[in-house]
Amino acid sequence: MGKRYFCDYCDRSFQDNLHNRKKHLNGVQHLRSKKSWYDLFRNAAAILQEEQSKKPCRKFLQTGQCDFGSNCRFSHMTEEDLEKLNAQVQEERRREQQEDGADVLGGTIEEWLEKRAKRLSLVQNRYRSPPPPLLLSVMLSMVAWGLFLALLLTPLATHVKP
Template identity: 45%
Template sequence: MGKRYYCEFCDKLFADNPTNKRNHLKGVFHQRMKKLHYDAFKDPEEILKEESCKMPCRQMETTGDCSFGDSCRYSHLTTERRQTLEKQVQAKRDAALKAQQEADREVRLEDWLVMRQKSGDASGPVSAQVAPPSLPPENAESPPVYSLPPALMMIPNLPPSLLPPPPGTNLQASREEWG
């Protein structure tokens, strides 16, 4: 039994001799399988971008094959493959959007503005509400309400470090650590 050569790209086993091997590696099928394999590691958006710069390959379109194989300067992207890639790009965008929305949820300015509006109605002008840290809380049931200066309120999506502490936060407690 002679030596056998196995091509992992094509999942094909054949007699291992130089002619077979060379013909196989040069073959269109092998080239396509190899490209598909490496494309799997490429960003689908990148592939689409690269392919959209090329004209479609006439030979590929008419015969379903191209003698230039991988080195063809025209696009070999099939409609199905394009659709698959587009779906992948869309799925990636959806995931990114979802992650963004989750991040936004943590610092939702609108919610905070509503909260501020409510507490503002109850206890007078907002601008006067920044309690000086040196003053002790009036009593335990109504802790001081911290608010932003109007200039900062114009900026959407403030970083959490700039947002006022949630109501009830006892800033007095940690004051000594900073002293």
């Protein structure tokens, strides 16, 4: 007996030669099994986009079942299902933005720029008067430290007058 080919999608095996393998890989059963396998791993956004582009299936809406099943070219999702899927997509996007460190509150770039401009103007307006005492003391200590370093780094001959 020769080599055997096992198809993981269809869960069956057959004699491995070019003709049999080609015939199986192009077969309807294999293509359906392969599609159903990859559909398990599709994200909600792709499913939502595909379902929104389809028209509703009349047979499914009338009887609650369709002879074509998952191969139907019409949508079997109700408005409620689409709304739930849309909410799931929005939640995934929000979570993704949160992981990326983006602004979770959402909104447009213009809104964010307006908020930023207001925040910066408040900070600038807050310090137009003389700085608070703590900041003033820190600034003075930095000036004193700078003078000390300048004296320390200059040659000794320049400090002594003849």
